[in-house]
Amino acid sequence: MICHIKSILAQLGPKPPKMGELADSIGVNRNxxxxxTNNEHVPNLELAFDIRDKLNQWAVERGKELNWTIDDIWSR
Structure with a gap:
């Protein structure tokens, strides 16, 4: 699985959230x-959906018409 979180965060605008903010906002360790993001781990479904929901929430808050799916965030 290839993780695209870094590139998705970059699409959120000139001051995108940092990966640490993502971790804090969904209640996981920054590690x-x-x-x-370094493709060393594959998330369980709950974590994958939490990440997707947070990324989509940030897109809406920034006025972006983006709606990522799990398949957009992780590809095979």
């Missing part, structure tokens, strides 16, 4: 997000 967990780092391992995901």
């Amino acid at each position: 967990t997000i780092s391992r995901l």
